[in-house]
Amino acid sequence: MSIYVVPCCDSESERGVRAQLSALTSRMTRHGPCGEYAASQPTWRLWGEERVDGAIYTVYLKKVRYHRPTRSASSESDDEISHLEWETVRVRFVKAGTVERLVEALATDDGELESTYVNVFLATYRSFAECSQVLDLLLRRYEELAMDDVLPAATDTSHQHRKTLVACLHVWLDTYPEDFRQPPHHPALQQLLAFTQLHLPGSELHSKALQKLALFSAERNGVAGGAAGGAGGGAGTCLAAGMRVPAHHTSAYRLPHVPHRHFAEQLTRMDMELFKRLVPHQCLGAVWSRRDKDRSHDAATVLATVNQFNAVSFRVISTVLVEPNLRPVDRSDILASWLDIARELRVLKNFSSLKAIISGLQSNPVYRLRKTWAMLSKEKAELFEELARIFSEDNNRWAQRELLMREGTAKFADTVGENDRQLQKLLHERGSPGVSNGTIPYLGTFLTDLTMIDTAIPDTVADGLINFDKRRKEFEVLAQIKLLQGAANAYHLPTDPMFDRWFDSVIVLDDREAYQLSCQIEPPTNPPKERRQKKIIDSNNHGHRKNDSIASTSSSNSSQFYCETDGAGNAWKRDSLERRISPTRLSHGSSSSSIPSLDVSLSSANSGQKPANGKIPGMSPAYPNARTGPDFYIIRVTYESDCVETEGVVLYKSIMLSNNERTPQVIRNAMLKLNLDGDPDGYTLAQVLPDKEMVLPANANVYYAVNTAYNLNFILRPRRNQQDEAIVNGKAKNKRT
Amino acid sequence: MREYKIVVLGSGGVGKSALTVQFVQGIFVEKYDPTIEDSYRKQVEVDGQQCMLEILDTAGTEQFTAMRDLYMKNGQGFVLVYSITAQSTFNDLQDLREQILRVKDKDDVPMVLVGNKCDLEAERVVGKQQGANLANHFNCVFMETSAKAKISVNEVFYDLVRQINKKSPKEEKKKSNIRKPICQLL
Numbered sequence: 001m002s003i004y005v006v007p008c009c010d011s012e013s014e015r016g017v018r019a020q021l022s023a024l025t026s027r028m029t030r031h032g033p034c035g036e037y038a039a040s041q042p043t044w045r046l047w048g049e050e051r052v053d054g055a056i057y058t059v060y061l062k063k064v065r066y067h068r069p070t071r072s073a074s075s076e077s078d079d080e081i082s083h084l085e086w087e088t089v090r091v092r093f094v095k096a097g098t099v100e101r102l103v104e105a106l107a108t109d110d111g112e113l114e115s116t117y118v119n120v121f122l123a124t125y126r127s128f129a130e131c132s133q134v135l136d137l138l139l140r141r142y143e144e145l146a147m148d149d150v151l152p153a154a155t156d157t158s159h160q161h162r163k164t165l166v167a168c169l170h171v172w173l174d175t176y177p178e179d180f181r182q183p184p185h186h187p188a189l190q191q192l193l194a195f196t197q198l199h200l201p202g203s204e205l206h207s208k209a210l211q212k213l214a215l216f217s218a219e220r221n222g223v224a225g226g227a228a229g230g231a232g233g234g235a236g237t238c239l240a241a242g243m244r245v246p247a248h249h250t251s252a253y254r255l256p257h258v259p260h261r262h263f264a265e266q267l268t269r270m271d272m273e274l275f276k277r278l279v280p281h282q283c284l285g286a287v288w289s290r291r292d293k294d295r296s297h298d299a300a301t302v303l304a305t306v307n308q309f310n311a312v313s314f315r316v317i318s319t320v321l322v323e324p325n326l327r328p329v330d331r332s333d334i335l336a337s338w339l340d341i342a343r344e345l346r347v348l349k350n351f352s353s354l355k356a357i358i359s360g361l362q363s364n365p366v367y368r369l370r371k372t373w374a375m376l377s378k379e380k381a382e383l384f385e386e387l388a389r390i391f392s393e394d395n396n397r398w399a400q401r402e403l404l405m406r407e408g409t410a411k412f413a414d415t416v417g418e419n420d421r422q423l424q425k426l427l428h429e430r431g432s433p434g435v436s437n438g439t440i441p442y443l444g445t446f447l448t449d450l451t452m453i454d455t456a457i458p459d460t461v462a463d464g465l466i467n468f469d470k471r472r473k474e475f476e477v478l479a480q481i482k483l484l485q486g487a488a489n490a491y492h493l494p495t496d497p498m499f500d501r502w503f504d505s506v507i508v509l510d511d512r513e514a515y516q517l518s519c520q521i522e523p524p525t526n527p528p529k530e531r532r533q534k535k536i537i538d539s540n541n542h543g544h545r546k547n548d549s550i551a552s553t554s555s556s557n558s559s560q561f562y563c564e565t566d567g568a569g570n571a572w573k574r575d576s577l578e579r580r581i582s583p584t585r586l587s588h589g590s591s592s593s594s595i596p597s598l599d600v601s602l603s604s605a606n607s608g609q610k611p612a613n614g615k616i617p618g619m620s621p622a623y624p625n626a627r628t629g630p631d632f633y634i635i636r637v638t639y640e641s642d643c644v645e646t647e648g649v650v651l652y653k654s655i656m657l658s659n660n661e662r663t664p665q666v667i668r669n670a671m672l673k674l675n676l677d678g679d680p681d682g683y684t685l686a687q688v689l690p691d692k693e694m695v696l697p698a699n700a701n702v703y704y705a706v707n708t709a710y711n712l713n714f715i716l717r718p719r720r721n722q723q724d725e726a727i728v729n730g731k732a733k734n735k736r737t
Numbered sequence: 738m739r740e741y742k743i744v745v746l747g748s749g750g751v752g753k754s755a756l757t758v759q760f761v762q763g764i765f766v767e768k769y770d771p772t773i774e775d776s777y778r779k780q781v782e783v784d785g786q787q788c789m790l791e792i793l794d795t796a797g798t799e800q801f802t803a804m805r806d807l808y809m810k811n812g813q814g815f816v817l818v819y820s821i822t823a824q825s826t827f828n829d830l831q832d833l834r835e836q837i838l839r840v841k842d843k844d845d846v847p848m849v850l851v852g853n854k855c856d857l858e859a860e861r862v863v864g865k866q867q868g869a870n871l872a873n874h875f876n877c878v879f880m881e882t883s884a885k886a887k888i889s890v891n892e893v894f895y896d897l898v899r900q901i902n903k904k905s906p907k908e909e910k911k912k913s914n915i916r917k918p919i920c921q922l923l
Contacts, residue, residue, distance in 0.1 A: 289749055289797050306800045313803030356803065363806040364840045393793055393811060395774040444798040451797035452771035455754040456762065473769075511802075511832075515839055524842065 047090065055097035055105070056465060061088050096465035099129045103137040107164035118168055122176060123478050124471035127286040128459070131179045135188050138165055139195050146199065166205055173208055178279065186216055253502040255319045256337035262496070264344030267312060267353040269493040270503075271440045274305045275352070276488055280478045283447055285454025305443050309356045314508045316360025320369075321517040322507060331521075332375035335361065339380050342387050343426060348491075349407055349439040351400070355391050362388065365518035372521075383422040397445055408439050408484055438488035441481075449477050507634065507654055516632075632658040633703065633712055637670040637685070640717040657712075659703040666702045670716050681719070688713040738780070740789045741898055744812030745796075746805075746837075748829045751820040752853040754796035755884035760894055761792060781891075783898045790894060805833075809840040813905075814847035814897035819868075821852045821881065822860040827867070834875055847900035848877040849893050856883040 047059040063086045094105045094117070102125075106118055125134055142165045145158045169192070173180065180189040189212060196206035253263075282288060282299045320334050338357050345354040360366065361384065367373075376384075392399050457470040509517065635657050653673035657666060667680040676683075685702075686693040689710050696705055706712060745753045761779045762769065770776065777792040795808055809815075815837055819826040830850070837846055850872040852863060865881060872879030878896050882889040 285797070289754070303800070309801060310803050317803075359801075359803045359807055362810065363803060364810070364836075367806070367810070368842075393808075394791075396772070396776050396778075398774050401772060444801050444804070447797035448794070449771045449797075451754050452758065452776070452794070453769065455796070456758045456769040456771070511836065 049095065050092065052101075054465070055101035056095045056461065057092040058095045060091045060093075062091050063087070064089050094468050096461040096467050096469070098465060099133065100137055102466060102468060103134060103141060106138075106168050107161045118171055119479075120468075120472050120475040122168075122172055123281055123475050124284065126281060127284055127471070128466045131182075131188055132191075135191060138168065139191070141165060142195075142199065166200070166203075169205055170208065173205075173212060176281075177212060180212060181216055183216070183220055186213060189213055189216070252498050256333040258337060258341075260337065260340040261344050263341045263499070264348055264350070264353075265493050266496055266499040266503075267341070267345065268348050268350040268440065268491060269495060270308060270500075271305075271350055271352045272438065272488050272491050272493070274301070274308055275440050275443075276485055277301055278305055278443075278481070278485065280481045280485070283443070283450050283478070283481065284474060285451040288447055289451040289454065302443070302447070305352070309352055309443075311503075311508070312353050312356035313360035313363065315503065315506045316357050317363055317366055317514050318507050318509045320360075320366050320372075321509065321514055321521065324517060324520050328369075328371040329375045331369070331372045335366075335372065335376055336380045339383050339387070343383060343422075346387060346390075346423065347426065347437075349437050351390075351404065351442045352440045354387065355442045355444075358384075358388050358391055363514070365514035368518060368524075369522050379422060386420040386423050389420075391442070400442070400445060404439070404441055404445075408441070408480075408487065436490050438490040439484050440488060441484050446477055446481055450474060453477070509656075513632075513656055632656050633706070633708075635706070635712040635714055637673065637714040637716050639670075639674045639676065640715055657703055657706075659701075661702055663696050663698055663700050663702055666696075667716065670714070674716065676716075683716055684719050686715050686717075688715055738787050738789050740791060741814065741901055742791050742793065742812050743814045743816065743894060743897055744793045744808050745816045745818060746808070746833050747799075747816075747818030747851075748823075748826040749796075749799045750823070751818045751826045752884050753794055753816075753818050756816070756818065756851070756853060756882065756890055756893070757792050757794040757796070759884040759887060759890045781895070781898075783895050783902075788898055790898070792894075805836060806840050809837050814849075814901050816849050816851055816893055816897065817875075818851045818853050819863065820854045821863045821868075822854055822857050824862050827852075827863045827871070830871070845876070845904070847897055847904055848875065849896055849900075850875060850877055850879045851893055852879070852881040854883060854885070855881040855888060856886040 043063045045061045047061045050057045050059050065086055094102065097105065102121065106114070106121060142162055145162050145165075180186060180192070182188055189209060193206070193209050193213065196203060196209055200206055278301045282302045288299045288302055316338050319338075320331060323331075326334075338361060342354055342357040345351075345357070373381075390399055390403060391397070453470070453473050457473060458467055459470065461467050633656070634654050636654050638653070653670065655666070655669045655673055661669075663685060664680045667683050667685050670676075670685065671678070671680060671683065684695055686695040687706055687710070689707060693715065694707060696702060745757055747753050757777065758769075761777055777794060779790050779792070781788055781790060793808060793812060795805075798804065817830050817833060819830055834848070837848070838844060850868065852865070852868045854860075868881065869879050878900070880889050880893055880896070882893060884890055
């Protein structure tokens with residue numbers, strides 16, 4: 001029996017997601033919120049609810065045609081066709097039930113597989129049951145049915161039921177293999193194997209389960225790899241040999257003079273990898289919005305996507321701000337460059353990075369730079385407006401939703417509003433694109449929708465039965481995500497490791513640092529009290545102003561020991577780590593950002609001069625105009641560990657050092673960056689100078705204590721007793737000179 | 738009819754979405770669609786005046802930190818929500834408020850501090866006085882609410898409307914409307 005879906009949307013002809021969605025859910029029973037629609041259709045009638053022990057069904061009466069009607073007159077509506085051509089059938093949908101009943105419902109009364117129900121169930125069951133419980137029930141149900149077999153009656157349906165259960169297990173294994181991973185012993189998979197061994201030896205299901213077991217065991221023993229769900233793990237301190245590349249290569253890209261199309265493609269490639277790896281059910285309100293620290297891994301793939309989004313925004317912000325002395329016109333070139341990249345992202349239909357860039361440009365520290373924005377050409381300003389309009393929050397983000405519906409699974413970007421002059425021009429210039437693109441959505445909208453569904457619709461109905469209608473509603477959103485994931489396969493983008501290195505090398509400023517920088521570029525017109533205080537500190541500092549750290553870091557990729565680390569492929573992993581820390585960190589004033597240092601945009605303080613490898617340290621260029629320099633330095637800290645030494649590579653983390661930070665605070669910031677736990681008092685911090693190391697006193701103001709005549713490279717190491725320390729210093733000195 | 742853009746902010750899990758749903762829908766409904774145009778719009782009468790409230794709820798996107806500024810820029814009034822059962826959610830608000838003031842470039846922005854989940858008295862860890870003190874420090878109104886038990890939910894939004902009215906009476910509204918497409922800073 002096929003169940004027709006009454007489309008829940010308006011009657012316009014549509015393509016893209018909406019059309020495909022109804023294809024995908026063509027057997028879907030959307031009677032929840034759409035019940036009224038179903039009831040109002042001539043062939044469907046809501047009959048009522050039916051209660052049985054442990055379940056409530058919604059029952060519809062549906063007219064089914066048993067003769068192919070000859071269409072005599074097109075004006076005839078279905079209802080007017082002779083009654084002789086129709087019969088009425090009852091269709092039941094589970095509205096709510098106990099877990100047992102819900103599992104039973106995987107097969108219809110006739111024992112047929114109800115594929116939509118199976119999809120909804122498998123996509124959402126985690127919010128009301130454990131994997132093991134569902135598997136248990138499924139297998140037990142099979143065994144019960146097998147017992148029935150002894151009785152001569154009803155063996156046909158029983159047989160059919162069992163076939164359906166096996167089909168469900170196939171779907172489950174194929175679609176959600178991660179449910180069965182459960183390292184190290186894979187209990188669910190073992191249970192399934194024991195079952196197939198007994199009941200279905202030699203079956204396809206049995207061999208499939210064996211394959212999965214072999215795969216998981218190999219995973220466990222061999223390379224752990226970035227399998228789905230694996231956002232955890234530390235950003236490796238050591239690198240695979242192939243990842244090590246001389247640092248000066250990073251300066252290949254420098255905004256604003258970058259290939260925009262290429263940048264857009266590379267951002268899309270990064271997003272695409274994460275999006276394809278996204279596990280849709282991790283977006284469910286019950287998982288994502290209720291996750292806490294203990295369960296953060298439950299939503300690891302979502303978090304990875306969010307982190308990448310933030311990472312892109314932060315790069316926009318920092319590249320615009322990081323050179324305080326740029327002329328407004330030069331800074332506006334950087335804005336324009338990001339806008340050009342954003343425009344290409346629009347063509348690529350990558351709405352995630354597109355929104356990330358727009359958000360970065362609209363972030364307060366960038367957005368408030370009026371002089372800079374004023375230098376933007378009219379075309380670029382218009383382009384910004386048009387792109388920003390896509391993400392307007394108005395009318396529940398209508399513009400964005402509509403666009404995603406239309407273009408989601410279309411091959412090209414071709415939906416442009418009447419007022420979007422710049423985008424129209426672009427599409428016109430490009431003509432018809434040769435390659436088709438996938439789509440990467442901005443995930444936040446889905447996350448909000450799922451959170452709201454989870455909040456608004458109760459988990460259980462009156463008698464404590466699981467509200468399955470809620471799961472159907474959630475599945476509508478999950479199905480969209482899945483569809484788009486499928487569409488994302490249309491992207492074919494090459495990997496550029498150089499881009500990844502550039503991406504990793506950009507310093508990330510936290511909220512306050514960014515604002516501070518922004519205010520140095522353009523002082524606030526109406527500074528409230530707190531900010532005024534800052535200014536006073538500022539002006540007091542003039543006498544002590546040192547040469548600018550930004551400039552000095554630019555020359556600092558000196559010796560062969562200091563080289564870019566963290567391979568290209570790790571970007572998303574590391575970033576997720578970084579960002580996991582940072583929201584809570586926003587509160588400390590001056591802690592800061594990391595990422596292996598040596599930022600291209602930083603080095604551009606040298607006006608394009610490439611820092612040469614092996615350059616003698618100690619030749620830090622003094623900042624030309626000390627008075628306008630920032631009141632902080634960016635210092636680079638490495639942690640002394642055996643691993644680093646043997647690899648001959650030093651992993652640096654950049655941190656920001658403001659003028660009121662004392663040693664313990666700086667050590668704390670460094671520890672945070674380097675992912676070290678423990679008591680800051682257990683560590684010492686030393687500046688690496690050409691012929692020695694200067695250990696900072698326990699409570700020094702580091703900003704004034706550092707020797708700015710040299711590179712701001714620091715080494716953090718566990719505190720040992722005094723004598724040891726001296727020896728260590730000697731050792732380290734030998735190694736570095 | 739005057740429109741009010743209200744932004745609901747706070748850490749994940751404080752019940753922001755519940756407040757919004759409770760206010761907009763009135764009841765926890767079985768048939769609910771978060772994707773339609775007016776899912777978060779509600780017309781109310783405050784002090785004899787019809788108002789259209791558009792609620793921007795950040796639920797589910799708390800971790801998209803880069804987007805907060807935009808929410809803040811667009812909002813006229815702010816609901817800062819914590820849960821009385823989680824100290825950390827209370828602590829997070831100081832930063833959020835500072836960020837709002839920075840983005841708005843003002844010292845005084847229509848705002849209500851809300852301690853949600855006051856039906857869970859047994860699990861309370863943030864005292865009522867603590868909330869009141871913070872509100873005092875913020876110089877804003879404080880309320881304890883329960884979205885679940887429907888306590889003081891509407892009051893939060895009504896109070897914000899009054900605050901917005903007070904700070905920018907009607908005439909100014911037009912001006913702010915013209916200024917709205919601020920993106921063009923030209």
